[in-house]
Amino acid sequence: MELLVAIIIGVLVASGVYLCLRARTFPVVMGLTLLSYGVNVFLFAMGGLKINQVAVVGMSPDPTDPLPQALVLTAIVIGFAMTAFLVVLALRSQGELHNDHVDGKPDDGGRS
Amino acid sequence: MNHWIIAPVLIPALAGMLLLLEVRERHRLRRLTGLLSCAAMLAVAVFLGDQAWGGEITVYALGNWQAPFGIVLVLDKLSALMVLLTAVLAFPALLYASCGDDRKGANFHALFQFQLMGVNGAFLTGDLFNLFVFFEVLLIASYGLALHGRGPERVKAGLHYVVLNLVGSALFLVALGLVYGTTGTLNMADFAVKAQALTGTDATLLKVAVLMLWVVFGLKAAMFPLYFWLPAAYASATAGVAALFAIMTKVGFYAMVRVYALAFADGPFAGLGQQALWWLALVTLGLACIGVLGAKRLGTLVSYLVVMSVGTLVAALAFGQLQALGPALYYLLHSTLICGGLFLLTDLIARGRGEVADCLQIGPAILNGGRLSLLFFVAAIAVVGLPPLSGFVGKVALLRSVPDPTYWVLLLIAGLCGLVALSRAGSTLFWRTTGEGSGLRPARRHLLSVVGLLLLSPLMAVYAEPLLQLTAAVAEQLRNPDLYLSAVLGGGA
Numbered sequence: 001m002e003l004l005v006a007i008i009i010g011v012l013v014a015s016g017v018y019l020c021l022r023a024r025t026f027p028v029v030m031g032l033t034l035l036s037y038g039v040n041v042f043l044f045a046m047g048g049l050k051i052n053q054v055a056v057v058g059m060s061p062d063p064t065d066p067l068p069q070a071l072v073l074t075a076i077v078i079g080f081a082m083t084a085f086l087v088v089l090a091l092r093s094q095g096e097l098h099n100d101h102v103d104g105k106p107d108d109g110g111r112s
Numbered sequence: 113m114n115h116w117i118i119a120p121v122l123i124p125a126l127a128g129m130l131l132l133l134e135v136r137e138r139h140r141l142r143r144l145t146g147l148l149s150c151a152a153m154l155a156v157a158v159f160l161g162d163q164a165w166g167g168e169i170t171v172y173a174l175g176n177w178q179a180p181f182g183i184v185l186v187l188d189k190l191s192a193l194m195v196l197l198t199a200v201l202a203f204p205a206l207l208y209a210s211c212g213d214d215r216k217g218a219n220f221h222a223l224f225q226f227q228l229m230g231v232n233g234a235f236l237t238g239d240l241f242n243l244f245v246f247f248e249v250l251l252i253a254s255y256g257l258a259l260h261g262r263g264p265e266r267v268k269a270g271l272h273y274v275v276l277n278l279v280g281s282a283l284f285l286v287a288l289g290l291v292y293g294t295t296g297t298l299n300m301a302d303f304a305v306k307a308q309a310l311t312g313t314d315a316t317l318l319k320v321a322v323l324m325l326w327v328v329f330g331l332k333a334a335m336f337p338l339y340f341w342l343p344a345a346y347a348s349a350t351a352g353v354a355a356l357f358a359i360m361t362k363v364g365f366y367a368m369v370r371v372y373a374l375a376f377a378d379g380p381f382a383g384l385g386q387q388a389l390w391w392l393a394l395v396t397l398g399l400a401c402i403g404v405l406g407a408k409r410l411g412t413l414v415s416y417l418v419v420m421s422v423g424t425l426v427a428a429l430a431f432g433q434l435q436a437l438g439p440a441l442y443y444l445l446h447s448t449l450i451c452g453g454l455f456l457l458t459d460l461i462a463r464g465r466g467e468v469a470d471c472l473q474i475g476p477a478i479l480n481g482g483r484l485s486l487l488f489f490v491a492a493i494a495v496v497g498l499p500p501l502s503g504f505v506g507k508v509a510l511l512r513s514v515p516d517p518t519y520w521v522l523l524l525i526a527g528l529c530g531l532v533a534l535s536r537a538g539s540t541l542f543w544r545t546t547g548e549g550s551g552l553r554p555a556r557r558h559l560l561s562v563v564g565l566l567l568l569s570p571l572m573a574v575y576a577e578p579l580l581q582l583t584a585a586v587a588e589q590l591r592n593p594d595l596y597l598s599a600v601l602g603g604g605a
Binding site: 020025028032035036039040042043045046047067068071074075078079081082085086089090092093096097102103104 | 285
């Protein structure tokens, strides 16, 4: 299972980084979303992977670590708010600069 | 338990919420609330500074959960000093913005308070994940503030700023995950203790985590190669906001100092990444020189001066291993306040010149430009580091405590470049003029906040000796991480 989770994280982060390096705002927003998914799964895995165990001491012989779950929850909330903000900002940049290039450059025919 | 420690976080939080409720059209009420909150913060910061000055490290357990399990706020000399600096900078910045700039967009005052809450929280917290949360609070408020007032330039610079910082946050989370995965704790003190005991793969993983933390803090502090967002974002922000942002890079520097002093001053991880930090800081310093000389606008020039101060500070941290920290902290106080003042002054000059604004080209003369040119002269002398003002004292103290030829040469060249750039800017702005200006006269409140900030430089020069002793005492306390560790971990046991 560790291998599976590691591959998932790797794929998510790699696609996230790739999309972040694009020149249009929409792929960048998508990239940041994927990146934060990858990071969240990574954070979750840092408490140690256990199957079918509750996060309460005393309820099971080998309880899973509850702290990463709390951390991930915080990270998800913050990431969600930031993504929403970024979408609004991208829309405003589209409105004010009349194109969706991250540098606000005039359209070059979609080559970038 | 002493509840005052949480006041620098609670006061702006409550004021911010109150400001969200207040009617938008009643500007006077909102300004009063904001300024009152800043004044209260200043009073509390002085009180806390007095308390920390006794040498005792006070720990405040949030929710009364004891140290490694719950989140704690820790007040030592360094955090007290930084909170005080924030309050001293925030009041004039807000006063300046309260003169019309705050009307250009909704919720300026609330965002300003939330930003202060984030900054103060980051300075006070004793928990790494909590540091992340406060970073996010100050960042999301700063996104709003950076975009305050509209305009395509702002949106463009703001987009870069937001995207870069979101990637930085992702890296921060990865680093925190690794820290938790290897040491099983996020409390800074507990982390420092447990990190020493690690061996094998865990130690390697922790090294990766710490180097990632350096990258994140370097991004916040605007170090090479991660400073490119700063000049555009700061130069295009509203004046009061840019002045407040002068403290933001120092938050990154503070985080570096804190983590470094606690966990990496000695032990198995001593000097981790230090060499890289040293060279990167020197490159930052060198590139800031080029930036200062090449700036086409006064705002950009001042932004590069901020980058220059960051390079100076981080190099002192990386070289001296806390030996040079005392003078570095003095320089930090000086550069933050003067750069803040310079951002405000830039805006005043831009207003006086009408359409040419702060572009460094021939333009109309400023109406009654005498006062502004005098202020500019004082600020330039202070920031470049010529005698008799505080920049000179700070640089001499730094040069004496970092006896490295490369640093000496670069710091002196940086001073020279700053001098050349600022004198060229000053002569263009005030002397190479065509005809009478049509711009606005500076309002009294504007002048008052600029003069207030710039006056601190001669004051810091006059009281240089006690101030240097004070910062040396701060550094001394940081050199004994055991004090911090026993205060945080021993309190509950």
